[in-house]
Amino acid sequence: MATNANAHSIQKEELIFKTVENEFKRVTSSELTPAVVEQILKEYPTSKLAAVYKNEKGQFKLIMVLQSGTRRTVYIDQYGRWFKPKRK
DSSP states (O other): OHHHHHHHHHHHTOOOOOOHHHHOEEEOGGGSOHHHHHHHHHHOTTOEEEEEEEOTTSOEEEEEEOTTSOEEEEEEOTTSOEEOOOOO
């Protein structure tokens, strides 16, 4: 019984978030600006670029594969400035 009550309250309290992922569309690495490429080579010289996403503002979401094999998601604008996305 407690499980059904909890499920019901969760449904009532459910929130809808616009996630960062929904704002970015996958693109090819050829869309990266020279400033972005320069920063990637500077900050992640031994890493590989696994995926590139771009939003309407010209910002990029990059999935980097570090030398250790760990994946890291980073964000950079078209001018080569790193940033942390704002959660809505």
